[in-house]
Amino acid sequence: MKQFFLSLFALLVSVVVGLSIWIYYPKYKINQIQEQSVTVASQQELTYIDHFRMLDQTYLNHLAIGDSIITGIGAEGEENFVDHFSKQLEQQTNKHVITQNEGIPGVSSSQLNAVVQKGTFDQQIKDADLITINVGGNDILQTMEGMDYHKVFQSFDSMQSIFINNLTEISRKIRETNEDATIVFLEMYNPLEQAHELYDIADQLLPKWNVKIYELASSLDYSLVMQTTKVINSNHQQYLSADGVHPNSLGYAALSKQMLEQLRKKPFVKSA
Template sequence: MKILKYFLTLTLFLGVGATAWIYYPQYQIHKMKNEATEVGKDTSRETYLDYYRQSNKKDIQHLAIGDSIIHGFGVDETENLVYKFSDQLGQVINKTVHYTNKGKNGMTSTELNEMIKAGLLDDAIRKSDIITVNIGGNDVLKTAKKQDYYGAVKSFDSLQATFTKNLGEISSKIKEINPDATIVFLELYNPLPADHQFSELADSLLPKWNVNIYEVAHQIPASIVVQTTKVINSDNPQNLSPDGVHPNSNGYTAITAQILKQFSREYRKEAV
């Protein structure tokens, strides 16, 4: 009986632990999302759209840095995310939004951090009003290619720690150079179809990765995390290119719409 009792207690403990490991990051993300979306309760605060619409600047400067999602892999320039967001934001706020696309195919968070530390983007950062950052996907993909998906899962905690450190340093450097800029982060999404053998595992790991983006953004007053996972997922295969990884033109349109939706609903917090 003692052995059975011990076994049941251990099973319960492991079950609770596994549930917390999977669902607590989702709870954290949900909580931080709610903190950012209470528009209408305090009319003295400005949404991101109101802020740029009412700005004294006639032109807005948009810098985009990161990987192939920023670069616009697989689509023409006028179909990529940076162009579409800049163009549509300009139409909404009735201003010209100039963009600089510094996305590079295959870039990892370590490579972007090294570029920022080397000062290669200092001038562009200093001139920008909005800085969009998408990075981290290649941290996982390159590990998976070198090993396999099982190897990437085994390395998950290490990859996550390195990514979080890099993103924190990238964000801190941006705010040091330009404390007035808005930083727009994008969630990492799961491009795998629902019937893929690793799809459920990826869905369970994704919140653990993305919560780090939210926690970094939480430390930056004027920052926003775009809920990319709402529009790029197994329920929306029409938003993915044939390679099964990158968004297609429809996907970039959907992400742009999601950014503008959040710009219209979330408050822009100034540094204290």
């Protein structure tokens, strides 16, 4: 009997440790990558904004690809994220920013990858100085359709694997076409209020999702991840549109400010 309880205790400990690693390691890894960037920044004088200012040209090409966040759904007829950011970038660099918004509402990572691999954006990618990418939300929504939440939870790893493979292929295509453009990925964010029944689940899964984006960005030259979750979260519900998912014009302005702040502070360096 004693041996049985010892075995049971060991099993429980292993389960708890396993769950703790599964839940908390992605947050730790993200923080580690962010801290490494801060350390390098303290040793590196040239930031992304400095780089854009120093380019021997009077303009900057900003290409944005992805889903409805890129398109600007929820902006209520006012400036969307891409337009708002581009205007702020103009002020920071004293250069005209030519914006090409190729957002596709409802697009999944698989669909966006297919469009990119087809060569649809080849010329825009070739000309770009800055490429902003937001995709992945529809991967989750399309998977959830017709499934209960338990099954969605079970399918998370395979869903994430498909997503990151697509994002990796998109990034590879971009780098084959343009070696020098700065690439900015957006984090996935949790728009739910803390009282929502799914808030805790989403709060646990999103770091596991986002850490893969950080790992991809850290493997690419001149690439970074915008900390979207610092802006859109349960404490900033005023930044959401009426649908409770997309940012409103205030939210897009806040995202623009966050992206600009990171570009002003992050070092313009190649990957490790």
